[in-house]
Amino acid sequence: MNSKNAGKLLGLVLFCAQPVLSDVYKPEALTSGRADTSMHLQQGSNQTEAQKINEVIYKATGFGNTFMVVTDEGNVIVDTSLPTMAPLHKKLLTAVSDGPIHSIIITHGHGDHTGGVALWRQPDTKVIAQENAVEFLRYQKRLKRLFMLRNSAQFGFDQVEDLPSTSSQNSGADMVPNTLFDQQLNFTLGKQQFEILHTPAETHDALTLWMPQYKAAFVGDLFYRSFPNIYTLRGTKPRWALDYIASINRVLALEPELLLPSHGEPIVGNKNIRTAMLRYRDAIQYVHDQTVLGMNQGRDVYSLMREITLPPALDIGEAYGWVSWSVRGIYEGYMGWFDGEPVNMYAQSPQSIYKDLVKLSGGAGKVIDLAQQTLAAGDSVKALLLIEAALDAEPENQAVLAMRLEILTALRQASGNLNESGWLNHGIKQTKQILGD
Numbered sequence: 001m002n003s004k005n006a007g008k009l010l011g012l013v014l015f016c017a018q019p020v021l022s023d024v025y026k027p028e029a030l031t032s033g034r035a036d037t038s039m040h041l042q043q044g045s046n047q048t049e050a051q052k053i054n055e056v057i058y059k060a061t062g063f064g065n066t067f068m069v070v071t072d073e074g075n076v077i078v079d080t081s082l083p084t085m086a087p088l089h090k091k092l093l094t095a096v097s098d099g100p101i102h103s104i105i106i107t108h109g110h111g112d113h114t115g116g117v118a119l120w121r122q123p124d125t126k127v128i129a130q131e132n133a134v135e136f137l138r139y140q141k142r143l144k145r146l147f148m149l150r151n152s153a154q155f156g157f158d159q160v161e162d163l164p165s166t167s168s169q170n171s172g173a174d175m176v177p178n179t180l181f182d183q184q185l186n187f188t189l190g191k192q193q194f195e196i197l198h199t200p201a202e203t204h205d206a207l208t209l210w211m212p213q214y215k216a217a218f219v220g221d222l223f224y225r226s227f228p229n230i231y232t233l234r235g236t237k238p239r240w241a242l243d244y245i246a247s248i249n250r251v252l253a254l255e256p257e258l259l260l261p262s263h264g265e266p267i268v269g270n271k272n273i274r275t276a277m278l279r280y281r282d283a284i285q286y287v288h289d290q291t292v293l294g295m296n297q298g299r300d301v302y303s304l305m306r307e308i309t310l311p312p313a314l315d316i317g318e319a320y321g322w323v324s325w326s327v328r329g330i331y332e333g334y335m336g337w338f339d340g341e342p343v344n345m346y347a348q349s350p351q352s353i354y355k356d357l358v359k360l361s362g363g364a365g366k367v368i369d370l371a372q373q374t375l376a377a378g379d380s381v382k383a384l385l386l387i388e389a390a391l392d393a394e395p396e397n398q399a400v401l402a403m404r405l406e407i408l409t410a411l412r413q414a415s416g417n418l419n420e421s422g423w424l425n426h427g428i429k430q431t432k433q434i435l436g437d
């Protein structure tokens with residue numbers, strides 16, 4: 001898959017999440033600068049057969065996994081991966097069983113779960129989603145153009161050529177699901193029992209499929225092997241930390257023996273599942289509670305972003321989500337954008353006085369000197385802020401651009417977070433383009 005094709009195809013969808021599991025995506029690989037952030041989208045492209053989980057459940061691995069439950073009266077598909085990966089998943093799973101597709105269960109309306117619905121769907125197939133999926137799909141369509149631009153930057157593929165128009169469409173999205181439920185939907189098929197539960201977390205339409213006979217929970221994106229994206233940089237509506245907690249508790253109360261996330265590998269055994277999920281849940285609860293405490297103490301969002309870190313016992317890693325982004329997501333999710341400072345009521349940004357300040361300081365050269373000292377003292381982010389001010393005053397100043405490139409590259413080399421790396425790569429690429437490299 002070349003990056004141009006990837007851009008075209010992947011631009012059609014929205015991404016939600018990605019755990020860091022394979023060798024390529026380990027934080028160490030990211031830090032060394034060897035991993036291309038677009039590579040994680042191709043995860044699973046070399047597999048030659050579906051993975052057998054038990055006598056009826058099979059999995060095809062991808063950026064998003066596709067599961068198939070085989071029954072005597074037709075098969076049930078759980079999630080359908082990205083449009084680019086879905087044909088391979090269909091081929092591998094159909095090789096296991098080519099029975100009719102009774103149902104497709106979409107654990108939530110992100111594009112790495114809905115990408116293959118059209119491919120799998122047959123005339124009589126039920127496409128099952130939680131009822132909040134209707135508004136969620138409309139929201140994604142309403143902002144499709146911006147999401148395409150943000151996704152191409154964050155995930156490192158070329159910007160798509162055929163962006164949709166900039167008009168504010170409020171038309172409904174194409175309704176992928178045809179079977180909606182509110183709290184729970186149960187059915188039996190070929191002696192297999194299916195219980196679908198509303199478990200909102202990353203999105204308000206998130207669901208869990210529970211198969212009581214196997215004590216198997218298909219949890220979608222309710223669990224990752226990293227702190228989650230309670231806010232994602234590509235942009236999202238607020239994600240409610242307390243929804244994650246309640247939904248994890250709901251799944252744990254079922255006492256699952258098999259946990260099947262849509263990203264990453266299954267976890268087997270209730271003890272292992274409890275250990276992993278409780279730590280994950282408690283890390284989210286800790287970040288939520290510390291944020292709320294700080295808010296009530298009148299602390300500003302930036303201070304809390306810097307100060308709230310996971311204690312060692314709850315340190316589940318930040319290779320995908322990042323605690324500081326989640327702190328801000330929770331803070332602004334609860335309070336919105338106004339921080340209580342009168343100056344911030346108005347339609348003038350702090351950046352609007354950069355030019356004046358740079359001029360007063362004696363020009364961009366002086367600012368570069370200070371940025372160099374700041375970088376040498378180890379504060380890359382403050383150095384970058386200084387350079388952004390200089391760049392605002394002199395957008396084509398080669399020395400300023402070169403300094404920006406140096407700082408972004410230093411940050412990129414130090415990054416062990418997939419999404420941070422993606423945006424730093426984007427900034428590096430932009431700066432190089434202006435510099436004519």
Ligand SMILES: [Zn+2]
Nearest residue numbers: 016017112221
């Ligand atoms: Zn996902």
